[in-house]
Amino acid sequence: MQRRQLLASLAAASLAPGMSFAQEGKPLRMIVPFPPGGATDMTARSLQEAMARILKQPVVLENRGGAGGSIGMAEVARSPADGLTIGVATLSTHGVNPAVYSKLPYHPTKDFVGVTEIVKAPGVIVINPKALPVKDFADLVKYLKAHPGKVSYATPGNGTIGHMWGELFKSSTGTSMVHIPYRGAGPAINDVLAGQVAVYFDQVASSLPHIKAGKLKALAVSWPQRLDVLPDVPTYAELGYAVNNDPSWFGLVAPAGTPAAAVDRIQQAVAQALQDPAVRERLAGQGLYPSGSTPKAFSAQIAREIDKMKGVAAFAKVSLD
Known part of the structure; x- marks a missing residue:
């Protein structure tokens, strides 16, 4: 006992x-x-x-x-x-x-x-380079200000993270884009790849294969420092938009x-x-x-x-x- x-x-x-x-x-x-x-x-x-x-x-x-x-x-x-x-x-x-x-x-x-x-x-903003004639993040902001409301961005749906990241981008850059909500990430990215929509806010892991294949162009990532997998892509903070860097x-x-x-x-x-x-x-x-x-x-x-x-x-x- x-x-x-x-x-x-x-x-x-x-x-x-x-x-x-x-x-x-x-x-x-x-x-x-x-x-x-x-x-x-x-x-x-x-x-x-x-x-x-x-x-x-x-x-x-x-x-x-x-x-x-x-x-x-x-x-x-x-x-x-x-x-x-x-x-x-x-x-x-x-x-x-x-x-x-x-x-x-x-x-x-x-x-x-x-x-x-x-x-x-980490998140990323990508564009279809065939659908939008811009070379980098600053060029995108300039283009959007010159063409307010003429460019669309896709998301998996209303109230998704991609939607909020897109609206945060518009708020911080003082630009205007049209939100196109889809019923899921698959249809959204497919239309971006097809050039039906020019801009997409995503997690790096999902878009990386398309970036590596040259089908999408990454303009900025939300991360404390540049990513090893995308060493040439600046962070939002580097570009002066720290609020987007989370x-x-x-x-x-x-x-x-x-x-x-x-x-x-x-x-x-x-x-x-x-x-x-x-x-x-x-x-x-x-x-x-x-x-x-x-x-x-x-x-x-x-x-x-x-x-x-x-x-x-x-x-x-x-x-x-």
């Missing part, structure tokens, strides 16, 4: 403060608010095995797609705050959606506690009220998993750059992103209610 009590005490002491021994071994739900196969899903799957090994508990992915990520995030928000449910938050779910919808089935800050940022994804991102949130010890435990597991060469290789294959952050820093980042996107939505008069 004394030996069993000693072993139980040692096991409990090895856990993060405030965590019950029962947490270890119980499944951790990771809710992905988008369908399988996309970048959000791939980010979660890249971490799944490493996190399970580090936490010593199964990590079970649940894809709850729909309504721009709102259905999945609402499921996270109403889940028990017991440290056994987390959700993959994105620039869409915790930046764009709160800016373009006045009514959401979740509150982006009150219903969640930030756990950590996982990765960042990349996309993916992170983790937990239901509000989740104990700090549980949040810290998961954050530390993600930080450790992001050092795994196999994890980093899988993420790099998707054009995603491991980052990581503290719960406090990620919560503050979400708040800043919401304020920024609300400003863009107000400028563009974007409301999807």
